[in-house]
Amino acid sequence: MAIIPFVDLKKQYLSIQPEIDHAIKSVLQKTSFIQGPYVEAFEKEFAAAVGAKHCISCANGTDAIYITLKALGIGLNDEVITVANSWISTSETISQTGATPVFVDCDADYYTINVQEIESKLTAKTKAIIPVHLYGQPADMDPIKKLCEKHNLFLIEDCAQAHLAKYKGKQVSSMGTAGTFSFFPGKNLGAYGDAGAIVTNDDDLFRKAKLYARHGALIKHQHEIEGINSRMDGLQAAILSVKLKYLSKWTKQRQKNASLYSQLLKKVPNVTTPTIRPNSSHVFHLYVIQAENRDSLEKYLKEKGIATGRHYPTPLPLLKAYQRLNMTEKNIPIASKNKDLILSLPMYPELTREQIETIVTEIETFYNS
Ligand SMILES: *Cc1c(COP(=O)(O)O)cnc(C)c1O
Numbered sequence: 001m002a003i004i005p006f007v008d009l010k011k012q013y014l015s016i017q018p019e020i021d022h023a024i025k026s027v028l029q030k031t032s033f034i035q036g037p038y039v040e041a042f043e044k045e046f047a048a049a050v051g052a053k054h055c056i057s058c059a060n061g062t063d064a065i066y067i068t069l070k071a072l073g074i075g076l077n078d079e080v081i082t083v084a085n086s087w088i089s090t091s092e093t094i095s096q097t098g099a100t101p102v103f104v105d106c107d108a109d110y111y112t113i114n115v116q117e118i119e120s121k122l123t124a125k126t127k128a129i130i131p132v133h134l135y136g137q138p139a140d141m142d143p144i145k146k147l148c149e150k151h152n153l154f155l156i157e158d159c160a161q162a163h164l165a166k167y168k169g170k171q172v173s174s175m176g177t178a179g180t181f182s183f184f185p186g187k188n189l190g191a192y193g194d195a196g197a198i199v200t201n202d203d204d205l206f207r208k209a210k211l212y213a214r215h216g217a218l219i220k221h222q223h224e225i226e227g228i229n230s231r232m233d234g235l236q237a238a239i240l241s242v243k244l245k246y247l248s249k250w251t252k253q254r255q256k257n258a259s260l261y262s263q264l265l266k267k268v269p270n271v272t273t274p275t276i277r278p279n280s281s282h283v284f285h286l287y288v289i290q291a292e293n294r295d296s297l298e299k300y301l302k303e304k305g306i307a308t309g310r311h312y313p314t315p316l317p318l319l320k321a322y323q324r325l326n327m328t329e330k331n332i333p334i335a336s337k338n339k340d341l342i343l344s345l346p347m348y349p350e351l352t353r354e355q356i357e358t359i360v361t362e363i364e365t366f367y368n369s
Helices: 009-015 017-030 037-050 061-071 089-096 115-121 141-151 203-213 234-244 247-267 294-303 320-325 333-338 353-368
Strands: 054-058 079-083 100-104 126-130 154-158 178-182 196-200 287-291 342-345
Touching: 009 017, 017 037, 017 234, 037 054, 037 196, 037 234, 054 061, 054 203, 061 089, 061 154, 061 178, 061 196, 061 203, 079 089, 089 100, 100 115, 100 320, 115 141, 126 141, 141 154, 196 203, 247 287, 247 353, 287 294, 294 342, 294 353
Parallel strands: 079 100, 079 126, 126 154, 154 178
Antiparallel strands: 054 196, 178 196, 287 342
């Protein structure tokens, strides 16, 4: 039986093992465990890779959102609009500041925030919009940007799943006030532990975010405010610097794997393959299909040794954590309908043609039996 994991971080490590091992050894020898030269180098390299003026490294992608919101002064009595279909980091950080998350449904074709619906959710309390470039697909940024300009709102791009994705030739993270990234091991650029970053072209935000993430002090013992402790460690930075060099290549391999899946799945009418937004590049953090009889297909693939996932099994507003908002499936019909159909297939740069063919053959066999 073919065992096909959902991601294969070991295979990726082995493909660059000498460089990674050397990087880890260097950090150990210099004992640059927290902050230090490796972190500073990675911040510069990552800012250059996404075309941003500034990069502030932090402990994880969740903190990246939280720090950005705090640095922008968002808090009690404010509202922040985001999408119903995301990982909880996007909305829990809004609540952590004291503000209220306001959920908008996703659009039918692209799984990103439904732009038409945003305007109806704007109130005098709205301070920011956080679109999520979900699965690696850019949200429809032009109309969102327009709304933010018209209503004087901050625009924070959650890029945790979309390193190097482009919208009309522009890098995600470059179109708003700030972009936030996660380097969780399974993300397109993944560390060997937790790590995250904020990028921005705004000098004032850069200073405030850094201040907040570093206990409110840019110079040791000179605490201008109370902040938090959110730092990247040297080992993660050194590992990320090695891996960043391969990110373009790995992204192309993900895109190639996605197009092979979509081409082979054309012969399976029971499955809908992902739609790529025109003039965008989708970086396929996840390859998500909609499948008839999804639960049975999922079970069948599992029996055949093929790992799959659901992203996400429950739209955020329907989670127990958001009971207080009193939202039902009627408020978010598209995300609610999708939740019973979506299935994430194995996706990583190292996935082989043979593995993809095996997966598609099994899907075909399932529907033909
Ligand atoms: C992974 C992820 C985050 C959070 O990143 P962590 O590094 O795990 O804290 C935020 N938003 C989205 C959409 C994510 O997928």
